Amino acid sequence: MACRSLLHALLLMPLLFAVRAHASAPRAFDVISYEVALEPDIQQKRLQGKVTVWFDAVQRVQTLTLDAGELDIASVTQGGRALQFEQTNGRLRITLAEPIPSGAFGNVRIAYSGAPRFGLEFAPERDEVYSVFSTSQWMPSVDAPDERARLHLSLTLPAGLLAAGSGRAKPPRTLADGRIEHRWSSDSALPAYVYGFAAGRYQEATRQHAAIALRFLSVDRTPAQLQTLFARTGDMLDFFAARAGLPYRGESYQQALVKSTIGQEMAGLSLMSEDYGQGVLDDPDDTALMAHEAAHQWWGNRVTCASWEHFWLNEGMANFMTAAYLQHAQGEAAYQAQVQGWRTRLEALRAKGADHALVYANWDAPTGDDRAVAYRKGAYVLHLLRGELGEAVFWRGLRDYTRTYDGRSVVSADFQRAMEKAAGRSLQPFFDEWVYTAGAAEG
Template sequence: MLAFALAVGTASVPFDVRHYQLLLQPELATRSVRGEERIDLDLLANGREIAFDAGALQVDEIRLRGRALQFRREDKRLIVDLGVEQPVQRRLSLQIRYHGMPKFGLEFHPEAGEIYTIFSTSQWMVAVDAPSQRATLDLSVVLPNSWRAVGTGDAVLIHHLDRDHDVRRWRLTTPMPSYVYGFVAGDLERAALPENGVALDLLADAAHAQRARTVFAATADVLSFFAEKAGVPYPHRRYSQAVVVDTIGQELAGLSLLSDAYVDDAANGKRTVGLIAHETAHQWWGNAVTCRDWNEFWLNEGMATFMTAAYLQHHDGEAAYVEAVNGWRERIDALRAKGADKPLVFPDWNKPSGDDRAVVYQKGAYFLHVLRGELGEKAFWQAIRDYTRAHMNASVQTRDLQQAMELASGRDLSALFNEWAYGARP
């Protein structure tokens, strides 16, 4: 694991979160949440204050070894005073109680009977948002007992709380970044999918379940394709997909979310399997092999965009790949024409624009296409396998990908990486 250090004053202590344990009680009617959380962490220096991300959550109490701690808010940060200076390598377990009404991150849809998480984990639990910070998770959620649910990690036996509610529980035993934690729950049906060595779950509401079976039928083939390209098997025991009211698509650990509208459009022939492939690709590139910080986000999204096109080449033929490449090139040309082109490695990733996202997604994918052409099929795919195997369940920087490409090809690729990744191409 990599450490996370937050520069909040001179007394902030770098630390490494090892494990989160959470009992979450969402309330659909009021769009609110209550949480009881334990965070196990190791201090990496002597000090007294540590800091977390906590969105707009209202923290009620923090305890350490039964003693109440002082804390304060600095915007979305939660600064915790440990009471006395603590020594380096001390293992601490903080107990936190909180409540709130998340505006995003935790989606409430009373009209559809659905609750689900999207990306901003610190909006519904106290966490560290940095992608380099990996920890295990024990997640319990209080839900109506008539609902179905899937979450990140392996499902644990359901605990019946009362006549109307169950506690659903999942354990994620492989350390993962907190932004891929989450769950989907609601008045949903399970739809069976063809399997090929990986257990599959598909949840959708009654209006979309039958169509979803058809739309998601290629899931097993998608998983097999990426496992072969990665040189690493799918990294979880089960892969779940859920069709929810509204999302542009979201990857979580062992779970992906797509929208009702996506299923409707795909069933009517308006879209392809591409978005399913994109979110599935993240199970390797993004979730397991994760950018070290957000300014190298292209290593997540550019890779998933490229791998989606590679799958479409396999699934639909060469023309589908060429169409994707042409689309990337056109978007890059448009960026350059308006002076919005940037290096793939950003100086920072604060309030990114739509053009910035195009750099990360489309330009990132196109650069991988360029590398594929330069290295040839054998060396390029060997590099992808070597890179993925070497950095599974770890954080990466662009230089890690460059090293893999150079070792596989026996070539110095500094000029290409300087041109595309580190400096905007003329």
């Protein structure tokens, strides 16, 4: 068996090296910040926006290519001068007026509108609008996990609505027509997919947890109910901070119940559905989803997969950390129930021939089974690694990994190196079997 495993590893070495190192192709520019002004029309399910993209030329830049979804681009200007542009397959290709030499800074200003089919959800009956994952559907951007930039966001809404957004809240402004301009500014560079906001005719509850201002929003739940169903938020943030070896970053953490979502993490903000909120009121131990989204404030938002092919580093990690929190808060049985769920899903994947290495060759059109591999198998592999290394070594390695790559994008080999450093030995056989290939059936 050992000889067969060695031969298998040797045959796969070139492939494994290529897959482990895979990340997005290098770009000729690096985005520094986005200044975005949005005016959503909730009743018409449309938006208008303007974004100024500030960038640093890593190489000489003649054209700038951004993700723009299905947005309608009205104009692109540079220093007040109109630029030529074209849109193809969700990409916006801009020809600059003059090339930007390597090491210099530049910016372009884009005016646009749209009626997004996804990425931005409208619920007119609730006077509600909220973003979900696909940032390029509501603002032109480099919508890739390895590109980090600061966000300065303004959202103009009718009076009477409450709003939450990524970044530090700035004082709102009342405009001449009575509408309110809500504003946020991020203090650190973030991947664009964690930019976001939610706004609606919300009820609100707040609570202070040490230095973190907690804020809870919902149309359907009362402030008292919000305090009850989010009672464990502070404990979750404390637990994840301890395991990460890093305090929560930011002055506030906000949780909003929206009309419908499977759950969405954003920088400093998490969205869950109203139905989920009712479920927590019915069963106070039904906290896995809110724990998962809170875990992403470290694993996903701060330590981010360099490309979606390494998505398990975001989602498998958040699933595993959710189970670790349940173990802390509810006991060993709660943890083992999560593990059994992952194992059962993995067995089902294998039975239908849908098991896969955790690292994908591409993530262009993931299926539900592919997502199960990233989320559930990814968590299960972390559970197995915990057993392989033991408590002290595993948690030391995870803490060092999180600290080392805070604010950076990673591939699976980065995680492997951190855990090997903690273990003081090679973990290549484990990673070859469970991360870089589909792995063998247990038993």
